[in-house]
Amino acid sequence: MTDSPSLSVYETWVRTLRAWSKDPATDLSHLPAFDPEGFSPSTYERFVDHVIKAIEDQTDRWHRSFLDAAQNARDDHAMAQVLVDARKGLAHLLRLSRHPAFPEEIREALSKRFDEQIRDIQQHLEDSAVHAASMSSATNRAEREARLRLYRDNALTAVLDPGFSLDGQIDDVVTRQADAAPVNVPPPIPPSLHGSSVPPARRVVRLPQE
Numbered sequence: 066m067t068d069s070p071s072l073s074v075y076e077t078w079v080r081t082l083r084a085w086s087k088d089p090a091t092d093l094s095h096l097p098a099f100d101p102e103g104f105s106p107s108t109y110e111r112f113v114d115h116v117i118k119a120i121e122d123q124t125d126r127w128h129r130s131f132l133d134a135a136q137n138a139r140d141d142h143a144m145a146q147v148l149v150d151a152r153k154g155l156a157h158l159l160r161l162s163r164h165p166a167f168p169e170e171i172r173e174a175l176s177k178r179f180d181e182q183i184r185d186i187q188q189h190l191e192d193s194a195v196h197a198a199s200m201s202s203a204t205n206r207a208e209r210e211a212r213l214r215l216y217r218d219n220a221l222t223a224v225l226d227p228g229f230s231l232d233g234q235i236d237d238v239v240t241r242q243a244d245a246a247p248v249n250v251p252p253p254i255p256p257s258l259h260g261s262s263v264p265p266a267r268r269v270v271r272l273p274q275e
């Protein structure tokens with residue numbers, strides 16, 4: 066099998082993935098369908114490597130940005146905005162992972178992985194608030210319970226709801242305004258989104274492991 070008839074498809078994907086890894090707002094609407102049957106095994110493996118590299122670069126950037134913003138949030142209102150902004154970044158990741166031009170095996174694997182990891186991060190945030198509240202004095206417990214409500218009211222998992230727009234905009238999501246009084250609740254460190262494995266069923270491809 067030769068790759069010459071489909072070189073433009075491969076090149077379009079690679080160039081777009083490289084651009085997206087630097088700017089997740091990059092337009093993806095022009096991506097052509099990538100049919101694994103039109104490429105040799107080695108070319109398909111390189112394609113998967115490009116996908117993994119782009120996703121790793123963007124998830125690392127998202128994770129660092131979220132941590133920095135959360136650590137600099139001085140009150141609940143600021144933290145609510147951090148969560149809303151973080152959802153926008155996650156929406157960009159989901160927009161790529163669910164792209165209809167991907168081979169089905171890649172799209173399903175990425176979608177499943179991101180769904181699980183976003184739910185894990187949300188659970189981590191909530192668990193950290195519950196634990197902090199249980200260890201607090203009565204004076205501080207109310208603040209920490211308020212932080213738990215904030216995490217739930219502005220949940221990162223909103224990006225998984227059918228009504229959420231994956232073009233990076235927030236549709237029908239109400240951010241509840243929290244009091245601007247400073248709170249001494251350190252932000253938890255969420256788990257990384259690393260390990261977004263893409264297990265192609267037809268060929269053996271090197272993949273990152275968690």
